Amino acid sequence: MGYVDVWRAPLAQAPVHATVALPGSKSITNRALVLAALADGPSTITGALRSRDTNLMIYALRALGTDIDGDGTVLRVTPGQLGSADIDCGLAGTVMRFLPPVAALASGPVAFDGDEQARQRPLDTILNALRAIGADVDGNALPFTVVGGASVAGGTVTIDASGSSQFVSGLLLSAARFDDGIRVHHSGKPVPSMPHIEMTVDMLRAAGVRVESPSESTEADTWIVSPGPIRPVDWAVEPDLSNATAFLAAAAVTGGQVSVPSWPVKTTQPGDAIRDILEQMGAHVAYIDGTLSVTGPKQLHGIDIDLHDIGELTPTVAALAALADSPSWLRGIAHLRGHETDRLAALTTEINALGGNVTETEDGLDIVPAPLHDGVWHSYADHRMATAGAILGLCVDGIEVEDIGTTAKTLPDFTGMWESLFH
Numbered sequence: 001m002g003y004v005d006v007w008r009a010p011l012a013q014a015p016v017h018a019t020v021a022l023p024g025s026k027s028i029t030n031r032a033l034v035l036a037a038l039a040d041g042p043s044t045i046t047g048a049l050r051s052r053d054t055n056l057m058i059y060a061l062r063a064l065g066t067d068i069d070g071d072g073t074v075l076r077v078t079p080g081q082l083g084s085a086d087i088d089c090g091l092a093g094t095v096m097r098f099l100p101p102v103a104a105l106a107s108g109p110v111a112f113d114g115d116e117q118a119r120q121r122p123l124d125t126i127l128n129a130l131r132a133i134g135a136d137v138d139g140n141a142l143p144f145t146v147v148g149g150a151s152v153a154g155g156t157v158t159i160d161a162s163g164s165s166q167f168v169s170g171l172l173l174s175a176a177r178f179d180d181g182i183r184v185h186h187s188g189k190p191v192p193s194m195p196h197i198e199m200t201v202d203m204l205r206a207a208g209v210r211v212e213s214p215s216e217s218t219e220a221d222t223w224i225v226s227p228g229p230i231r232p233v234d235w236a237v238e239p240d241l242s243n244a245t246a247f248l249a250a251a252a253v254t255g256g257q258v259s260v261p262s263w264p265v266k267t268t269q270p271g272d273a274i275r276d277i278l279e280q281m282g283a284h285v286a287y288i289d290g291t292l293s294v295t296g297p298k299q300l301h302g303i304d305i306d307l308h309d310i311g312e313l314t315p316t317v318a319a320l321a322a323l324a325d326s327p328s329w330l331r332g333i334a335h336l337r338g339h340e341t342d343r344l345a346a347l348t349t350e351i352n353a354l355g356g357n358v359t360e361t362e363d364g365l366d367i368v369p370a371p372l373h374d375g376v377w378h379s380y381a382d383h384r385m386a387t388a389g390a391i392l393g394l395c396v397d398g399i400e401v402e403d404i405g406t407t408a409k410t411l412p413d414f415t416g417m418w419e420s421l422f423h
């Protein structure tokens, strides 16, 4: 038998009371790094997340020719000539979807590979889109090679982005550097995670790039980026609100109170939606002087919710729902089958293995609360599966989370931060 790395999730003996400062957002950090590498001068990034996904982005951009200085949360990024490189994507969607368009601008071949599980994640949409706008790409999934030709024609491309918003974000982030910019038209079922595309558009605009998004253009589902320079920016990264949701959930399920400082007043991060979700489930949420505080009720209630725009929150919401006093229906998240793992299957299997009653539907999960018991919670190399196990472990004695270390994808000190909830 092989060695299984298990972590005994702490049971909350009393309501959790804590203030938790979260490190920077993965999504904002990795966008800032790409834009800084493509800019026409040096940028700084403060409050950068340092985690597996962001370190992979840093190593990849350095390999491509970018100078990135600083080993902490303050980074100085100086763009360089983009050239041949070998890129390890790990399991990071942002690396495998944001960098192929950058690689197309390099002066030679750029080989991409990643974790075993990453080879299952959908990529053909963006690789085909790159071919359609003049890039030379060999392969349709990891491993693949982009043979950079120092420039990309750009122009109009129609894609089906119903599998991931990152296909659109990836194309838009580099497009100002294409000869003709880009006009991306989506055709297919609705695009998920739209706030993440708004995040891309907002950050491009902050870097001086002209972008038309569907809300302003006459054409639905169409984004247009004009060719032109990407300006250097001093980026200040917001805390990662998706990672914050697990800690806020700790208050919600134990009847305690957790506060997260530096919660942005206005943000495109999907994690902001946890405020409404927790209120709907019966928690009290207060936002005072930039600090978000959640106070848990005696008992949480179920929720009927479309998570299409905020799919990243599903593992947290599923854990909350499994501990509620009435059924929940989580809808609009078929695309989660292409995340780090098939999250719909993983959540169903793992909650049911503890005695739960979850049914996987075509586009989500039906969760009927049932008494849960001890057992091993498998993570499937998915950071958010691991944190969902930790949430359940607060209320169910004897949950052992296998591969808790996988949380390092976006939060290297997860266990330290989680254990600090009890001091």
Ligand SMILES: O=C(O)C1=C[C@@H](OP(=O)(O)O)[C@@H](O)[C@H](O)C1
Pocket: 026, 027, 028, 093, 094, 163, 164, 165, 166, 169, 192, 193, 196, 311, 312, 335
């Ligand atoms: O652009 C981004 O930073 C992200 C977009 C979303 O991807 P999908 O649209 O594939 O869900 C999200 O789930 C992922 O965690 C991060």
Ligand SMILES: C=C(OP(=O)(O)O)C(=O)O
Pocket: 091, 092, 093, 094, 312, 339, 340, 384, 410
């Ligand atoms: C889907 C996720 O990550 P990725 O950026 O790898 O797609 C996630 O963090 O929930």
